[in-house]
Amino acid sequence: MREHLIEVTYLVAGVLFILALRWLSAPRTARRGVQAGELGMLLAIVATLLRAEIVSYEWIVVGLFVGSAIGVPMALFMPMTAMPQRTALSHAFGALAAAMVGISEFFLQTPHIERFTMGALGFEVLLGCLTFTGSLMAFGKLQGILPGRPIVYRGQNVINLSLLAVAVALAVYLVVDPGQSRLFLIVVALALVFGVFLIIPIGGADMPTVISLLNSYAGLSGAAMGFVLNNKVLIIAGALDGASGFLLSLIMSRAMNRNFRNIMFGAFGQVQAGAVAEIEERPVRTGTAEEAAMIFEAARLVIIVPGYGMAVAQAQHKVREFSDLLTRRGTEVKFAIHPVAGRMPGHMNVLLAEADVPYDQLIEMDEINSDFPRADVAVVIGANDVTNPAARHNQGSPIYGMPILEVDKARSVMVIKRSMAPGFAGIENELYYQDKTMMLFGDARAVVGDLVNELSRLRATA
Amino acid sequence: MSTSNLEVGLYIFVLSAFLGFEVIRRVPQLLHTPLMSLTNAVSGIALVGSLLIAGAHRTPLTTVLGTLAVIASTINVVSGFMITDRMLRMFRRRDEKGPQKP
Numbered sequence: 001m002r003e004h005l006i007e008v009t010y011l012v013a014g015v016l017f018i019l020a021l022r023w024l025s026a027p028r029t030a031r032r033g034v035q036a037g038e039l040g041m042l043l044a045i046v047a048t049l050l051r052a053e054i055v056s057y058e059w060i061v062v063g064l065f066v067g068s069a070i071g072v073p074m075a076l077f078m079p080m081t082a083m084p085q086r087t088a089l090s091h092a093f094g095a096l097a098a099a100m101v102g103i104s105e106f107f108l109q110t111p112h113i114e115r116f117t118m119g120a121l122g123f124e125v126l127l128g129c130l131t132f133t134g135s136l137m138a139f140g141k142l143q144g145i146l147p148g149r150p151i152v153y154r155g156q157n158v159i160n161l162s163l164l165a166v167a168v169a170l171a172v173y174l175v176v177d178p179g180q181s182r183l184f185l186i187v188v189a190l191a192l193v194f195g196v197f198l199i200i201p202i203g204g205a206d207m208p209t210v211i212s213l214l215n216s217y218a219g220l221s222g223a224a225m226g227f228v229l230n231n232k233v234l235i236i237a238g239a240l241d242g243a244s245g246f247l248l249s250l251i252m253s254r255a256m257n258r259n260f261r262n263i264m265f266g267a268f269g270q271v272q273a274g275a276v277a278e279i280e281e282r283p284v285r286t287g288t289a290e291e292a293a294m295i296f297e298a299a300r301l302v303i304i305v306p307g308y309g310m311a312v313a314q315a316q317h318k319v320r321e322f323s324d325l326l327t328r329r330g331t332e333v334k335f336a337i338h339p340v341a342g343r344m345p346g347h348m349n350v351l352l353a354e355a356d357v358p359y360d361q362l363i364e365m366d367e368i369n370s371d372f373p374r375a376d377v378a379v380v381i382g383a384n385d386v387t388n389p390a391a392r393h394n395q396g397s398p399i400y401g402m403p404i405l406e407v408d409k410a411r412s413v414m415v416i417k418r419s420m421a422p423g424f425a426g427i428e429n430e431l432y433y434q435d436k437t438m439m440l441f442g443d444a445r446a447v448v449g450d451l452v453n454e455l456s457r458l459r460a461t462a
Numbered sequence: 463m464s465t466s467n468l469e470v471g472l473y474i475f476v477l478s479a480f481l482g483f484e485v486i487r488r489v490p491q492l493l494h495t496p497l498m499s500l501t502n503a504v505s506g507i508a509l510v511g512s513l514l515i516a517g518a519h520r521t522p523l524t525t526v527l528g529t530l531a532v533i534a535s536t537i538n539v540v541s542g543f544m545i546t547d548r549m550l551r552m553f554r555r556r557d558e559k560g561p562q563k564p
Contacts, residue, residue, distance in 0.1 A: 013507075014478070017504050017507075018478075018481060018482070018485060020500060020504065021482065021485045021486055021489070021497075021500070021501070022485050022488075024489050024493055024496065024497055024500060025485075025488040025489050025490070025493075026490075027492065027493065027550070027553045027555075030493060030496060030550045030553070031547060031550045031551070033500065034500065034543055034546050034547045034550065037500060037503060037504055037543060037546075038543050040504075041503070041504070041506065041507065041509075041539055041543070044507060044509075044510055045509060045510070045513070048509075048510045048513050048514065049513065049517075051514065053514055053517070053518050054513065054514065054517030054518060055517065055518060055519050056517060056519045057517060059516045059517070059519075059525055059528065059529045059532070060513055060516050060517050060529075060532060062529060063512070063516055063528075063529045063530075063531075063532025063533045063536060064532060064536050066533045066536075067532060067533040067534070067535070067536020067537045067539075067540065068536055068540050070533070070537050070541075071536060071537040071538070071539070071540030071541035071544075072540055072541070072544065074537070074541040074545075075540065075541040075544030075545045075548065076544070076548075078541075078545065080549070080552075083495055083499075083549075086499075086541075086545070087495075087498055087499060087502065090499070090502040090537070090538050090541065090542060091502070093534040093535065093537050093538050094502065094505045094506065094508060094534070094535065094538050096530070096531070096534045097508040097509070097511075097512050097530075097531040097532075097534040097535040097538075098508050098511075098531075100512070100515075100527040100528065100530050100531035100534070101508065101511040101512055101515055101527075101528070101531050103527055104515045104523070104524040104527045104528055104531075105515070107521070107523060107524060108520055108521070108524055116468045211498070212498070215498060215501065215502070218505055219501070219505055222505050222507065222508050223475055225508060225511045226471065226475075226511075227468070227471050227475075229511050229514065230467050230471070231510060231511065232470075232471070232474055233507060233510065234507055234508070234510055234511060235471055235474045235475050235478065236474060236478045237504050237505060237507040238475075238505070238507075239474075239475050239476075239478035239479040239482055240478060240479075240481075240482040240486075240501065240504060241501045241502075241504060241505040242479060242482075243478075243479045243480075243482035243483045243486060244482060244486045244497060244498070244501045245498075245501070246483075247483060247486050247487060248494065248497075248498065251491075337491065337492075339491055344494075344495060344498065345491070345494035345495060345497075345498060346491060346492065346493065346494030346495035346496070346497070346498070347495060349491070349492050349493070349494070349495065349553075350495045350496070350549055350552070353549070353552040353553045353554075354552050356552075356554075358554055358555050358556040358558075359492055359553045359554065359555060360555050360556055361556070362492060364490070364491050364492075
């Protein structure tokens with residue numbers, strides 16, 4: 001009787017998880033989605049604690065307590081700018097849990113493990129371990145502990161793929177002979193090393209794809225755990241998580257015009273170095289905040305294009321101030337959000353929402369592109385490759401074919417940028433050399449601050 | 463896991479993945495970061511497996527690994543849901559702004 005009740009509770013939890021994602025389809029219902037998810041989780045935990053297998057609660061209480069003691073402060077004090085790092089870290093925790101459970105199950109059941117179970121176990125531990133170290137590497141890169149540039153060397157792909165091939169081969173061998181616990185430990189070690197090697201060659205701008213992919217891996221290892229433990233709610237939640245990460249990585253790779261083979265296994269971040277060669281000295285028009293303010297003064301529609309540079313400079317609050325000032329003057333302000341702007345899916349939206357920018361002002365790429373020809377000024381704040389018109393017409397460009405924000409179609413363009421250094425793809429941005437483009441060099445927060453001051457001064461004297 | 467259990471498991475996995483795909487496809491880009499942090503929280507369901515290992519008390523090794531797993535997944539559950547909610551509270555339309563703005 002109790003067993004049936006527990007199974008039904010798991011089913012309800014699974015349904016609640018699906019509803020949670022369903023309600024996330026609109027900002028108005030999204031918070032209800034979180035509540036549904038919380039309730040589902042609570043039910044699943046309570047049902048599990050009632051199971052007959054659990055004989056002692058002391059370590060469970062310790063674990064729950066320590067986990068909450070770390071998790072609660074993390075949730076309360078983590079700044080929104082650190083969201084990509086936090087996400088990478090939580091993939092690491094999820095994968096770690098899956099790997100630990102997998103390793104425990106192996107040692108509990110060896111040497112008599114059914115083939116299906118061992119197959120799922122191998123999958124769980126392989127994915128769990130490589131996602132754990134891979135996510136830690138991604139965390140290191142995003143946090144700035146590790147260099148964000150891709151680390152590449154000769155034969156990298158061959159080494160990585162053979163490492164993976166050996167690990168998989170050993171895991172398959174274990175399915176046939178699950179008594180070899182030493183082999184199992186080698187699989188664990190190889191998977192851990194492979195995770196490191198997988199992420200090392202990936203650069204910062206590819207992080208949105210990588211984080212999504214790691215999300216998917218973490219989910220799949222959870223689903224594999226469900227197969228090992230014959231637990232249906234684990235399979236449901238793992239499948240949902242895997243599907244979500246998979247879908248996001250598809251969207252991200254499409255937004256960067258990379259094909260699917262590229263995302264499945266590494267090789268992102270390897271932009272041909274040859275493209276950097278033809279940098280020529282061309283003049284750009286540099287402007288001052290005062291000149292820029294005069295142009296804004298007369299504008300009716302201003303489109304702001306934020307990028308990772310805005311996040312780095314923590315300029316989102318100044319940007320909101322600037323946008324409010326323009327709005328009060330009767331200028332219409334919209335924000336153009338490219339799907340891969342920033343370091344994770346949706347990064348810019350969260351930052352701007354934090355700064356109190358209403359979300360109906362944040363417009364997706366497909367929708368905003370038709371507005372650019374109508375815009376008096378397009379202001380690019382710390383974005384680069386996603387605005388490069390070369391993606392549209394220069395077939396030789398490494399970013400050719402990538403969907404871009406059509407900033408060059410605006411009547412005038414302002415670019416706020418630290419220096420002329422090329423963006424992640426290592427290519428020149430034609431946008432900067434257009435006659436109608438004005439470059440405002442400096443830290444994004446400082447420059448936008450100057451714009452706010454100049455604009456208020458104009459208003460005061462008017 | 464017996465063969466019939468495996469089949470049932472596969473059915474559940476494939477159907478949930480499809481359903482998840484269809485549901486998640488409707489989540490706007492605006493909410494992609496909350497989506498990721500919510501699925502992170504949901505993936506904290508690994509807690510279920512971790513509790514079973516930590517509470518079964520079979521060998522010292524598995525109890526240690528299980529407790530580590532409980533800690534890791536509790537962090538995900540607790541911080542995942544809380545951060546998602548914190549993020550979503552910030553998303554407001556122009557007409558929902560507080561009285562501080564005209």
